[in-house]
Amino acid sequence: GNSVTQMEGPVTLSEEAFLTINCTYTATGYPSLFWYVQYPGEGLQLLLKATKADDKGSNKGFEATYRKETTSFHLEKGSVQVSDSAVYFCALRDNNAGNMLTFGGGTRLMVKP
Amino acid sequence: DTGVSQDPRHKITKRGQNVTFRCDPISEHNRLYWYRQTLGQGPEFLTYFQNEAQLEKSRLLSDRFSAERPKGSFSTLEIQRTEQGDSAMYLCASSPRRQREIYYEQYFGPGTRLTVT
Numbered sequence: 001g002n003s004v005t006q007m008e009g010p011v012t013l014s015e016e017a018f019l020t021i022n023c024t025y026t027a028t029g030y031p032s033l034f035w036y037v038q039y040p041g042e043g044l045q046l047l048l049k050a051t052k053a054d055d056k057g058s059n060k061g062f063e064a065t066y067r068k069e070t071t072s073f074h075l076e077k078g079s080v081q082v083s084d085s086a087v088y089f090c091a092l093r094d095n096n097a098g099n100m101l102t103f104g105g106g107t108r109l110m111v112k113p
Numbered sequence: 114d115t116g117v118s119q120d121p122r123h124k125i126t127k128r129g130q131n132v133t134f135r136c137d138p139i140s141e142h143n144r145l146y147w148y149r150q151t152l153g154q155g156p157e158f159l160t161y162f163q164n165e166a167q168l169e170k171s172r173l174l175s176d177r178f179s180a181e182r183p184k185g186s187f188s189t190l191e192i193q194r195t196e197q198g199d200s201a202m203y204l205c206a207s208s209p210r211r212q213r214e215i216y217y218e219q220y221f222g223p224g225t226r227l228t229v230t
Contacts, residue, residue, distance in 0.1 A: 091155070
């Protein structure tokens with residue numbers, strides 16, 4: 001079956017530090033990949049997506065590249081801000097199995113001023 | 114711009130009671146999804162509807178769980194004979210259907226937090 005594994009948190013960084021949150025996946029076929037973010041007290045929001053190998057998704061300074069050879073979709077940001085503190089979820093959608101999303105366990109990011 | 118709404122936001126119930134949650138999707142979104150999120154975990158897919166048709170329900174956790182979307186608009190998720198293990202956040206999401214697009218972004222509601230005592 002499909003699965004997503006992401007690094008456990010919490011990840012604690014100082015403002016302006018470089019961020020990497022690792023995500024690897026197992027899937028049959030060729031999934032689409034996503035990063036969702038959940039700010040405190042809010043619902044899940046789509047952060048970025050990539051639908052095929054070598055695609056790079058980007059939004060709000062965050063980037064992730066779909067690497068089929070390593071089955072990875074690591075999230076990066078060059079300079080984090082306090083406002084980036086949230087829980088980040090990596091997810092996949094198996095394009096051959098409807099539209100349901102399979103999520104990783106989430107990584108809490110805490111950015112200190 | 115109204116997003117996905119869920120009601121109630123919090124529900125505390127005693128073990129063995131039945132509970133029902135409501136989800137109102139974004140207007141004109143014809144797909145609606147239910148997920149469950151336990152503490153410290155990612156959301157887990159339960160079921161989804163396209164209009165009023167329930168297209169996938171094999172992931173519902175047991176026969177105590179059921180969902181409906183009778184008119185293709187709002188949906189309800191019911192849990193009968195609740196157990197302490199049902200304590201979780203229940204999330205609803207909706208997405209539009211556009212022709213010639215493979216992916217339809219899912220927009221999530223704030224969730225209903227269920228506590229079974």
